[in-house]
Amino acid sequence: MAGYNKKEEHAHAKAELHTHGEEHFREKHLMLDPLPRGQMNDMVMESMMEKPTWRYWLVFATLSVIVAYCLFYKWGVLIMYGQGEAGVMRPDYWGIFLVNTVFWIGISHAGTFISAILRVFRAEFRRPFTRAAELMTTFGLVQAGFSIFMHLGRVWLAYWLMPYANQRMLWPNLHSPLTWDLLAITTYLLSSTMYLFLPLIPDVAMARDRSTGWRKNFYKILALGFRGTEGEWTHLRNAMNIFAFAIIPVMFSVHTIVSWDFAAATRPGWSSTIFGPYFIVGALHSGMGAAAIVLAVIRATMKHMKYFIRGEHFDAIGKLMLIISMAWAYFFFNDYMVQWYGGDKWTQQLLHFHEAGPMGWMWFGMLICNIAVPWAILWNAKWRATPWLIATVGIVINVGMWFERYIIIPVSVTINRMPFTWRLYEPGIEIPMGIGTLALFILLYMAASKLIPLIPVWEVQEGQMAHEFKKFGRETVISVSELE
Amino acid sequence: MIKRFFDWLRQPLGLIAVGIVFLTLFSFAAYGLYTTQQPPEQPVQFPHKTHVAFGIQCLYCHPGAATGPAAGIPSQAKCWGCHNQIVKTQTSLLLAPLKEAVISGKPLEWVPVAQVPDFVQFNHRAHIAAGQNCENCHGDMSKVTIAENPQVFNMGFCLDCHKKVAGDDHEKLVKLVDCGTCHY
Amino acid sequence: MIRPEEIKMSTEETGKWGMVIDQDICTGCQACVAACAMENNISFVGEVDSGYGRSMHWIRIERFWEGEYPEVKMTAQQPMMCQQCGHAPCEPVCPAFATVHSQAEQLNLQVYNRCVGTRYCGNNCPYQVRAFNWRAYKRPEPLSNQFNPDVTVRRMGVMEKCTFCIQRIHKAQDTAKSEGREVVDGEFTTACAQACPATAIVFGRVDHPESLVSQLGQRANGVKHLEELGTLPHVTYFKGG
């Protein structure tokens, strides 16, 4: 069965074929520009195995230092001297740590979205960068986990949040959104890791056959003895399909539940029924941005990537970004509308505080970054196809989305129903530790880029096999044959 | 390579190596356990069993238990009240510290072994009033010299008993398993 | 054998212990605040932290201004402590059951040793009366001699709040029981009510109609703060004037 985009691709292609002819078309679309399997495999291997430049090591070292100091040393300080080191107080009991948690979970959503949803809908352009996206999911979740544990006042007792048999007749409180959170995030981390691993198997198998020394052993263990027999492929396909369908609800549930941390609270501006979808869209928004950045970086820094990642992919991501940005705008407006129309005096006060208060600049900055900039740039097909531009937009969007979370958490909790306690939040140790998580994220990514094939070769090959030019009488069309 | 390692493990030498590793770990761990289980140093090797054998009631020396939160350690005056009439006291080495303490007027430094953490508010009176006997928690003192705890006082220990006592009486259970009964 | 989580008592609506506060005679003299701190081993946090909203008062006295000079008026002082809600927003959100409803006393308990410091309760408390141990605040020797042995000394990273002096409640009940009687109204009271020179704070059994606090509660135009949230607070305020 053919997905929706086949048809439009078809029509689109016909017109284009007549004007330009096949050649131009080949270099435009990866799927129509096949290379021999062996050569493509070697390209991927090279891109992975190529000796890291001194630049790579420089960046790697700096990041490691940053992680060591900002993340781990500072965390030590935080544990030694307590949450007082951070900027939290009454009424802002929650600070940047939770902002970062939400932010990183958001980032992690793009991966699943790209690889699972697009896979389910058979969007062909996804093929070369599913892996890059999935890596984002896993690494992002790691940062999210770190951030939420930084937030705990007595982190060494965090295991009390886990349901385990004890003689105190005590279990985690299942009424508490935080408990749901914990369960949801762990589920998501597990499933997304699995889902990252499955499509990886054929590639590491490929790598195993093309590498020597410790790498060989490494890939040997990872490949689980995959030899590419018919049976193995069928099993793998089934497994991936099941996971692709199974992980989508998980992904949606996770961020909905995260949103419930706020939606279920009694604070003005928080108890809003639309938070679930609002947060999901927000997550995708930042996630897509991040994906764009990652792709641009990969394309710029790694060998042979110009071949695998082309304008068309940025174009596709750009379209998605635009749509999601619009959706986000809708939900934002909707949320604002309801809050404002509700007429509760504290909420009114809060909305006013958002715009005109000391953090007003951030509120407007959010709108500019999340709506104005994407809409201004992403409407143009040519601009959409320029990697650096899309990457910049991605950065802008991520800044905007971070602002959004910052406004929802520390800025909003400044206003509560007891005016006597209102106070503005001034971050402390959170800033370096937040930077630490970012550094760790990049660090993990850099390491991964040298350890596992960032391009799912087999998927690309599969796609290329499926696409071909067919001649029907005088006219040539692009046909896509079903694989399964 | 990994395979080679496992193969090596399979042959007797390997097994012995594994055994040694396990044993060393185990002995360290065992020693660790052992240290945690040592009773503390006491100034006098106080023989509870002798005193119980004389038919002295717990509440005679620990009267606080009946009237208040803490049972208390008897004042030396109380010890001396009986002991200065006992000839053996003058001679016995065991009692030398007591004698010395009474003469010098320095209190003996006892180390209580039955303890609950500082965040637990325990009240002896209520338990005695509820008809609990000392030995229910502190074990049979007619068998030990220095008091030692038959069991750790952890929350499970308390709750088990509380639930047993409450039985099917709602009102009572509400009181007895309420967090605020012990933690505030 | 019944499981404790099944148990619900009927007194949640009315509550068991309650307070009546007459703002008209409260002079804001801070005696209650000091008494509370002394009774409950509350630590002081120093100039910087107290200025940054980290002071650990379990009870604070709010006052606002009305009008402009010279018609300016100081609004009636409003002592604000934990309202011991019958249906408290802080309770369901704690993932570790560290803040739970005492079915026996109908109070919101804070179990310090169970708290992991997510601070969700403080966030969700509409009255903003929860204090968190942001640091390991020191009481230099020999100040620690003054600690009340009946109250746990809280550690760093733990949430705490007004307990309606539950240690006094327990003590009174214990004494009454040992004498084989019920607790008499006015036999004991909380530290704040005991200290208040104007007797603006009255504490007692709100479920006993003949108790003083219930009698005073009957008076007209008593206010329970943020009732509209359905929190069932157990402290009644009288503006008067």
Next chain:
Amino acid sequence: MSDNFSRRDFLKLAGVGAATTAILTGCGPASRYVKREPYMLMPEYNYNGQSTYYATTCRECAAGCGLVVRTSQGRAIKAEGNANHPLNLGKTCARGQATLHGLYNPNRIRGPIKHSRGDRLYETAADPFNDEFKDLDSNMSWDDATQTVADALKKYKPEEIAFLMGTTSDHLFDLLTDLSTQTGINAPLRFGVLSMFESRATLSKAAENLFGEAGLPFFDVGGAQVVFSFGANFLETWLSPVSYTRGFAGLREAHTKKRGTFVQFESRMSSTAGKADEWMPIRPGTEALVALAIGRLASELRGGPLPRAFSDVEPADAASKAGIKLETLQHLAEMFANSAGALAIPGGTALGQSNGLAVAEAVLALNAIANNFGKPGGVFFSALAPNQKEYQRPASVKEMQEFVQKMADGKFKALFIHGVNPAFELPASLDFKNALKGVEQVISFATFPDETALESDYVFPDHHGLESWGYQRVATGSAQPVLSGLQPVVSPFYATRATVDLLIAAAQLAGGKFSEALPFKDEVEFLQSKIAPLMNETDGFFSAADINTFSAYFQQYGGWWKTTEGRAVPNTADVLNLNLSGTEAEFAGEGEFFFVPFVSPTLAEAGANKPWLQELPDPTTTVMWNTWVEINPETAHELGLENDDVVKITSEAGVLEVPVYRYPAIRPDTIAMPFGQGHTAYGRYAENRGVNPADLLGQHFNEAGDLAFAGMKVKIEKTGKKKPLSRLESIMGVYGVGLGEEH
């Protein structure tokens, strides 16, 4: 591998697991066990874990409220009000609650110390929240101390020996009075900053002028219906705050009687004025005029001939001078005239002006219209405490000035200071510290390392109030005469010694007329000799046949008091026929702002070294741990002053730098500052914290010799510095600052 993995290996594994967890969870004995020392002799009343309660008296201010202190295992745990005590009926103020932070204060003087003047009594550390502070250890024995005192008594001529002590009239005061009467040394001088701000001398002088006898008037706020208070901050620190607060509750108590109304005339809204139904920010210095004007209008309304007292005031003129409308005066006068129980109270800043006496007279005279003397809700003479012949008021600042002058002139060779900290409390312009140089030997009995102790040669620390024996007279606040008793609730924490004991011992040592003057074994014997006469009193609420039983009761109940009314009714025959001058006050110093120092209700004179009192928010501004200056927002706006801007205040006497609090309820031409901070010693929590407004006070007195502390004008200039004040309130929520709109 699995096939070779035998059961034995598995068991070993399990063992390792178990043992490791054991190590990780349970820690070694050292950390698990604590040592406990039993009593040598268990006191019968003190079973482990049970509390004992002792009745004593609060020494935090001069009022003399009864305390019941809960002790456990020999430690004082909690101070509570003594429910039997007629003065406070089981209530306490914040300072009374915090008295334990005095007892267990980290910076106390631990024993007799000889040191050269100015030397620090403890080594300070940067952060007051650590144990690094090292108190100076005692460097001499108590025997030497006694010898030193004895020598001082013998060496110098009687008139060269002077005693300076706190406001309270207590057993030490009696001892010293006996000593002085019998040996001819100077009579002890009682002074305290509270009595200075209360202008007690003015009150009693006014009473003398009006009623023909001196005394401390008592105002029965509780019984009144309408209360006009001219600057009296009776809900904060004035005379007897706890009992006056109780009275206020009675005034407001609405469900058995009509809710009384309360009007406060004050240029700056104190927390007392904050409770008033109407706050009259009249121009400073015009209180007398306003009072008389109200008197005149009221007596006109009452009809009958116009009393001489009010005849020569012109209401319209008074209103314009005071800066209020005539209608307002009219309406106030109606309120006052038509009420059954009207009451007018003079006090506080109103008396601390050049015309303070006139104000006091005018306001007291107002009561003559209401004719409430000796009636419920009226004016009385405070009950004279038992074994007190007539009212002995503490020294006015005028007398202190003479005293300090004598010191400077070297008239005193030996100066004994107890229970007062003049180096901090007296106006800096008196320059007490310099005057001390004129004294050969200065001996301080301070419990805490305060500024005066710092400037003295010897410090022979007295016990803390909770460790002391004694009694003190309740000056005012109770209906019946009260002699409030002190007893040690804990054994002394340090090697301190009761001053009375020390003096008795020294007197014995000195021999001669001294030992004759104080023929006692120790303090307790002296106390018993003093309270013995009370046994013959008929209407005491307890009595006993022999002195030991009596003093046992005395300790048990926390004092002795009569069951009968002890307040005298002033003779008011010709109050209305006096001619009272409605003069305005003159203000010293040039500058555009009236300067109003007021006593911080939470810190007062001795609270600054108690951490929890520091952390208590001020009732009006909610500021903690610091000093501020209150400026009207309008004025501040004109001067371009924001909150927390540090301003320089210049008076004729001195200069201070202090952060601004934009206070909405103060006259635009007035600024106010709390007294209590600005210590340069006095323990880790007090020193180098805030500033001391006494540095700005010049030497100007009213007719009664009280300091005209509110009678100055000062200049303000911006320094450009900023010092964030830590407040409990939210500037956003309360003042709408930073919300996007100015509320």
